Amino acid sequence: xxxxxxxxxxxxxxxxxxxxxxxxxxxxxxxxxxxxxxxxxxxxxxxxxxxxxxxxxxxxxxxxxxxxxxxxxxxxxxxxxxxxxxxxxxxxxxxxxxxxxxxxxxxxxxxxxxxxxxxxxxxxxxxxxxxxxxxxxxxxxxxxxxxxxxxxxxxxxxxxxxxxxxxxxxxxxxxxxxxxxxxxxxxxxxxxxxxxxxxxxxxxxxxxxxxxxxxxxxxx
Numbered sequence: 001x002x003x004x005x006x007x008x009x010x011x012x013x014x015x016x017x018x019x020x021x022x023x024x025x026x027x028x029x030x031x032x033x034x035x036x037x038x039x040x041x042x043x044x045x046x047x048x049x050x051x052x053x054x055x056x057x058x059x060x061x062x063x064x065x066x067x068x069x070x071x072x073x074x075x076x077x078x079x080x081x082x083x084x085x086x087x088x089x090x091x092x093x094x095x096x097x098x099x100x101x102x103x104x105x106x107x108x109x110x111x112x113x114x115x116x117x118x119x120x121x122x123x124x125x126x127x128x129x130x131x132x133x134x135x136x137x138x139x140x141x142x143x144x145x146x147x148x149x150x151x152x153x154x155x156x157x158x159x160x161x162x163x164x165x166x167x168x169x170x171x172x173x174x175x176x177x178x179x180x181x182x183x184x185x186x187x188x189x190x191x192x193x194x195x196x197x198x199x200x201x202x203x204x205x206x207x208x209x210x211x212x213x214x215x216x217x218x219x220x
Contacts, residue, residue, distance in 0.1 A: 036184040044177045051170045058163045065156045068149060075146050079139065086135055093128050100124070 104121055 036188065037181070040177060040181040040184055044174065044181065047170060047174045047177055051167065051174065054163055054167050054170065058160065058167065061156055061160055061163065065153065065160065068153050068156065072146065072149050072153065075142060075149070079142055079146070082135070082139055082142070086132070086139070089135075090132065093132070097125065097128075 100121065
């Protein structure tokens with residue numbers, strides 16, 4: 001069987017074990033080594049692909065996380081500015097209200113228009129209170145939006161941690177595949193050296209027969 005046929009069997013995950021075991025007895029030492037190399041390369045390529053996909057998804061999550069953090073910072077800054085504006089407006093309204101009441105009181109005391117001025121003052125105060133309540137409602141809605149964003153950020157942090165753990169697992173598997181690959185390379189080199197040494201001896205030599213028996217045992 002050719003190596004191209006063997007490569008097709010490798011891609012068939014359900015059949016390649018049984019097929020390779022059946023044909024491995026007919027392969028030379030070099031063919032066995034190349035077969036082992038192909039198998040390990042397939043595993044390594046698959047693991048590297050998984051690793052790349054996880055790393056790419058992790059980078060997307062990190063970018064999204066950074067965008068959410070910037071958005072949260074902007075909302076926090078806007079909230080602080082609105083709170084400062086609210087407090088300043090509240091103080092200014094209080095001062096203006098006290099000043100207005102004093103002026104009205106003085107004027108009414110002078111012209112005896114207290115009742116009319118009190119009604120006008122109450123209307124102005126109601127309008128100002130309504131404006132302040134609207135600003136307070138806006139702040140409440142923004143705070144709820146921030147809480148939602150924080151919950152989403154926490155979920156992204158959790159997904160990030162899970163992905164990091166998966167990446168570590170894949171890295172360990174990849175390291176194991178690399179170790180097996182190196183072992184296969186050493187075995188292949190050893191078999192090639194033995195093949196060269198045995199090819200220089202008669203086929204009925206005891207060491208040659210022993211090497212063939214070793215090959216059969218390894219294949220099984």
